[in-house]
Amino acid sequence: MGTISLKNISKSFGSTQVLNNLNVDIQDGEFLTLVGPSGCGKSTLLRIIAGLEQQTSGDVLIDNKNVNKIRASERDLAMVFQSYALYPHLTVRRNLETPLRLRDYNAFERLPLIGNFSPNKKSKTESINQLVNKTSETLQISELLDRKPGQLSGGQRQRVALGRAMVREPVAFLMDEPLSNLDAALRVHMRSELSELHNSLKTTFVYVTHDQAEALTMSSRMAVMIDGNLLQLDTPQEVYDNPSSLSVAQFVGSPKINIFNGSSDSSGTVNFLNVNLKRKSSESNSDLHIGIRPEHLEITNNKDENTFSGTVAYRENLGSDIYFHVNIEDNSKKIIVRGLPQFTHQITNGSSVNIKRDSNKALLFNQTGMRIHFNNAMG
Amino acid sequence: MEAKQYIGEGWKHAILIVGAIVVLLPFYMMVSMSLKSQQEIQSISGGLIGAQETQTFPVCVKTGYSEEECTMKPYKYNYWFAFEKAPIPRYLMNGVIVTLSIFIIQVLVALPCAYALAKLRFYGREFVFSMVLFCLLIPVHGIALPLYVMLAQAGLVDTYSALILPWTISVFGIFLMRQFFMTVPDELIDAARMDGMGEYAIVWKVMLPTAIPALLAFAIFSVVAHWNDYFWPRMVITGNRDLFTPPLGIREFRGGIDSDEFGPMMASIVTVTVPLIVAFIIAQKRFIEGITLTGMK
Numbered sequence: 001m002g003t004i005s006l007k008n009i010s011k012s013f014g015s016t017q018v019l020n021n022l023n024v025d026i027q028d029g030e031f032l033t034l035v036g037p038s039g040c041g042k043s044t045l046l047r048i049i050a051g052l053e054q055q056t057s058g059d060v061l062i063d064n065k066n067v068n069k070i071r072a073s074e075r076d077l078a079m080v081f082q083s084y085a086l087y088p089h090l091t092v093r094r095n096l097e098t099p100l101r102l103r104d105y106n107a108f109e110r111l112p113l114i115g116n117f118s119p120n121k122k123s124k125t126e127s128i129n130q131l132v133n134k135t136s137e138t139l140q141i142s143e144l145l146d147r148k149p150g151q152l153s154g155g156q157r158q159r160v161a162l163g164r165a166m167v168r169e170p171v172a173f174l175m176d177e178p179l180s181n182l183d184a185a186l187r188v189h190m191r192s193e194l195s196e197l198h199n200s201l202k203t204t205f206v207y208v209t210h211d212q213a214e215a216l217t218m219s220s221r222m223a224v225m226i227d228g229n230l231l232q233l234d235t236p237q238e239v240y241d242n243p244s245s246l247s248v249a250q251f252v253g254s255p256k257i258n259i260f261n262g263s264s265d266s267s268g269t270v271n272f273l274n275v276n277l278k279r280k281s282s283e284s285n286s287d288l289h290i291g292i293r294p295e296h297l298e299i300t301n302n303k304d305e306n307t308f309s310g311t312v313a314y315r316e317n318l319g320s321d322i323y324f325h326v327n328i329e330d331n332s333k334k335i336i337v338r339g340l341p342q343f344t345h346q347i348t349n350g351s352s353v354n355i356k357r358d359s360n361k362a363l364l365f366n367q368t369g370m371r372i373h374f375n376n377a378m379g
Numbered sequence: 380m381e382a383k384q385y386i387g388e389g390w391k392h393a394i395l396i397v398g399a400i401v402v403l404l405p406f407y408m409m410v411s412m413s414l415k416s417q418q419e420i421q422s423i424s425g426g427l428i429g430a431q432e433t434q435t436f437p438v439c440v441k442t443g444y445s446e447e448e449c450t451m452k453p454y455k456y457n458y459w460f461a462f463e464k465a466p467i468p469r470y471l472m473n474g475v476i477v478t479l480s481i482f483i484i485q486v487l488v489a490l491p492c493a494y495a496l497a498k499l500r501f502y503g504r505e506f507v508f509s510m511v512l513f514c515l516l517i518p519v520h521g522i523a524l525p526l527y528v529m530l531a532q533a534g535l536v537d538t539y540s541a542l543i544l545p546w547t548i549s550v551f552g553i554f555l556m557r558q559f560f561m562t563v564p565d566e567l568i569d570a571a572r573m574d575g576m577g578e579y580a581i582v583w584k585v586m587l588p589t590a591i592p593a594l595l596a597f598a599i600f601s602v603v604a605h606w607n608d609y610f611w612p613r614m615v616i617t618g619n620r621d622l623f624t625p626p627l628g629i630r631e632f633r634g635g636i637d638s639d640e641f642g643p644m645m646a647s648i649v650t651v652t653v654p655l656i657v658a659f660i661i662a663q664k665r666f667i668e669g670i671t672l673t674g675m676k
Contacts, residue, residue, distance in 0.1 A: 052569050073575035085570035089588035102575035164574075 001063045002028045002171040002204035004049060009058035011044055018044050020228040021058070026172075031198050031205045033219035035212055037251065041228040042208045043176055049206060050174050051075050062171065073102070078165035082177040084157045086149040092160050093132060093145040099168050100128045135167045155186050162197070172204035179214065191217050212252045216240065224248050246369035249291050255323055257363075258297065258335040260290045268375060270364065273308045273328065275357075279374040281364055288372065289365040294323060296361035297337040299344055299353050307354045310335070315349055317341075326353065409652075413645035416453035420641045429453060436460070438640050457642035458650075461632070464643060467650055469621065470628035474651075477542045477624055478605045482598055484547040489597075490590075493556035494582045498568055508557070514550040520610070527614055537622060541615035546605060552597050559593035560586060595662055606655060625651035 004026040011019040018041045026032050034042040047053035049060060051072035060067050067075050078099070086095050101110065104127070109118045136142045139159045149157055158178065165173055179187045179194075195218050198205050209215055215222045216236040223233040232244040243249035249257050262272025268280035272290050281288065300307060310326040313334055322341055325334045337355055339347070347353060364372040407427075412420050415429035417436075431452045439449035439460060451459070461467060495501070496508050526545050527536075535541045563586065571585045587594070609626040616622045623631075629651060632644035 047569075050569075050573060052572060072569075072572045077573070079570065079573045081566040081570055083564055083566050085564065085566040087567070087571075087585060087588075089591075099574040164570075 003061075003063055004172060004204065004206065005059075005061040005064070006045070006049070007059040007061065009045065009048060009055050009060070011041070011048060011053070011056050018228050019048075019055070022225075022230050024223060024230065024233065026204060026206060029202045029204055031195070031207065031218060031220045033207045033209060033215040033222040034225060035209055035215035035222055035251075036225035038210050040225045042210075042225050045225070046079075046174050046176055046206060046208045050077055050079050076168075076171050077174055078168055078170040078172075079174040079176065080161050080165050080178045082180055084149070084161040084181075086157060086160055086164070088149055091146055091148055092136075092141065092152070092163075095149065095160060096132045096135060096145075096163050096167050097128055099164060100131060103168065104128060131167050131169075135163045138166070139163050154182050155190070158182060158190065166201075170203070172206060175205065175207045177209055178207075180209070180211070187214075194218060213254060216252070224251060226251065242371075243291075243363065244371050246289055246291070246365040246371075249363060249365070253293060255294050255336045257291045257293050259333070260292070260335075261287070262290045263287050270362075275306060275308060277362060278359065279362075281372055282375050283364075283366060283372050287367055289367075289369075291363040291365060292357055292361060294336040294338045296358040297335070298356045298358070299324065299337055299339050299347065300356040301354065302356075303354045307356045309352060309354050312347060312349055312351045312353060315347065324353070326355065409645050409648055412641050413457050413649045414454040415642065416456075417640060417642055419453070453642060457646040461643040461646040461650065465628050465631045465647065466620075467625075467628060467647055470623050470625045471651070471654070473622060474606055474625045474654075476539065478602045480539070480543045481546045481605050482601045484543070485549040485552050485597075485601060486594065488548050489552035489556050490587060491579070491582050492553045493560050494578075494586055496553070496557045497560035498563075498565070499578075511550055511553050511557075515554060523611070523614060530615060536615050537617055537619045539622065542612055542622070542624070545611070549597075549601065552601065555593060555597050556590060559590050563589055599659065599662060602658070603655060 004024075006022055006024040006026075009019055009022045010017070022045065024032075034045060036042050044053060048055045051060075051067065051070065055068075062075060062077070086092075087098065090098070104124045105115070105121065106118075109115045109121045109124070115121060132145075133142070136145060139162060141156065141159050141163060144152060144156055144160065149160065152160065158181075161178070179190050182190060191214060194205075194207075198218075207214075207219065219236055221234060222236050222239055224231045224239060226247050231248050232239055234242075239248065239252055243252060246259070250259070260272040262270055264270050264281040264284050264286055266284050268282065268284040270277040270279070270281050270288060270290065272288075277290075303309065308328060310328040312324050313327050314325040316323040316325065319341075322339045322344055324337045324339055324344070324347065326337055327334055335355075337353075364374070366372050411427050411429075414427070414431075415425050416432070416434065419425035419429040431454060433450060433452050435446055435450045436456055439456070440446060442464070449456075492511075496504060496511070530536055530541050530544070535544070567585060567589075568581055571581045576584065606624075607626060608624070612622075612624045612627050616624075616627060629644065629647055632640065632647060
């Protein structure tokens with residue numbers, strides 16, 4: 001089992017409120033990502049779960065047991081750190097053994113030399129060796145066991161750090177931006193490895209990242225946090241398609257969602273630039289933000305009442321896709337439009353283009369940033 | 380390379396060589412005098428090692444040895460007589476006992492202190508640290524008399540404790556180790572806590588091994604200072620020659636009815652200095668690492 005419940009967790013450092021009454025239920029075997037911009041309190045929340053930080057108020061429950069007063073080492077959680085935090089003076093093998101030695105040996109058996117006279121130490125040592133060997137085979141670090149962390153590459157250190165967390169077979173893994181010190185290619189590779197590891201271990205993972213791409217690719221559910229508040233907790237697809245607020249919509253998705261200023265009239269018809277949406281807003285007579293993701297905009301040759309025009313300011317070629325940053329009249333910000341290379345190769349910086357939007361894809365937000373729904377799904 | 384550059388380099392080296400001579404000359408004199416006879420020393424002749432003529436030494440005869448026993452070459456006589464006149468091995472052993480005890484207790488005290496000051500959050504930490512810095516400013520000599528009175532009241536004068544106890548808390552050590560511990564990442568300590576280590580285990584099993592370079596630097600400062608210390612042993616060791624540390628032992632050769640005899644005196648000084656020089660050469664590389672505080676990569 002490995003369920004973790006956070007009930008009304010608040011944390012403040014002095015007068016600064018870092019976490020604001022958070023409630024999260026993490027299910028057994030789930031890969032839950034805490035994602036948000038830096039400084040949103042996600043790492044603090046993870047440290048509170050780990051027991052390295054004490055919450056100002058609220059309860060942490062692990063397997064339905066209140067662990068507020070239980071020390072970090074006795075919560076049976078394992079943590080992987082951003083800087084790996086391997087013991088620099090110990091070999092990889094000793095690094096992996098350390099948590100087991102501390103857990104399995106008693107105080108007498110840990111003593112140098114005379115500890116060896118304890119009758120149980122030999123069998124304990126054997127089981128520790130077995131666990132270390134098993135883990136290092138799983139992670140393919142067997143040939144590194146006799147090296148020191150200083151002699152390993154970033155990716156290898158990452159694996160050893162994972163191994164040190166795995167040997168104890170904890171009820172849950174806590175990971176604090178474990179991939180952010182790796183180079184881009186290795187990071188993408190480790191994403192898939194971590195997902196596979198999660199599938200084979202079937203243990204609860206709580207994963208902190210500021211990278212929304214990591215959250216979208218790996219997690220079974222993601223919790224979007226901004227400024228100490230939990231804004232949305234849902235599957236990645238749901239968070240992407242149905243963001244609960246403007247901040248979530250802007251945080252999740254790369255390139256960023258395009259935001260237009262518009263308004264609704266008395267009948268609920270939404271108007272922005274020179275375009276009217278067919279769907280009616282549930283909030284009439286108000287100023288609105290209309291969000292449309294880059295992949296739901298398209299460059300077209302035809303000009304009609306549903307398109308708007310602009311000038312290409314910058315052409316961003318990613319090979320598989322090309323993103324056009326387009327200046328629109330009446331809109332101070334540039335908008336981003338996705339184009340396919342085969343259709344848009346002749347468009348260059350400074351070209352005038354017409355932009356068409358896919359229907360039924362616009363998201364509405366009111367002035368406070370809350371999501372507004374359409375009256376019906378039609379049109 | 381052009382001639383101009385040679386001249387530039389030459390100037391630098393010339394200045395450095397002059398500096399080196401100024402520093403090394405006393406050592407040269409010390410070694411040279413420990414090898415020569417009294418007459419050669421007093422007439423400043425004989426170069427580095429003197430003529431090494433076999434002769435009979437009058438001070439030796441006066442001390443009670445037979446003439447045959449006192450007839451030998453000067454270098455041999457100086458070292459032989461130094462060891463005969465004063466129990467130098469005993470002094471060296473005292474030096475080792477005192478400096479090592481001081482260093483070990485200093486580490487036992489300074490490391491947990493430094494760890495708390497660098498890594499634990501508690502009320503009044505900044506105040507405690509500022510007191511540590513403040514204590515760095517107090518000269519030893521200012522508190523020597525009160526310390527002596529306290530030790531005397533406790534009946535500890537003329538014991539090893541008197542030599543060791545006042546130095547067991549090294550403010551400099553706390554400061555140096557605290558600065559080093561500041562560079563150790565917090566995540567390493569958190570990882571150790573997750574693995575199940577207590578705070579003391581973290582100090583000895585995680586912080587100590589990472590701090591070896593800084594600790595060696597501190598070891599050299601501490602050992603050199605207390606090995607060479609003359610002031611404090613002179614105060615608290617009043618009569619018992621068995622407790623003399625090496626610097627006190629050297630004093631045995633000064634003055635007295637026999638007049639000053641420099642050869643054996645210098646021989647004893649060489650004997651006392653050599654262990655430090657050897658230790659420094661062995662630890663030299665680590666010492667420089669520790670001073671520059673490269674820390675962890």
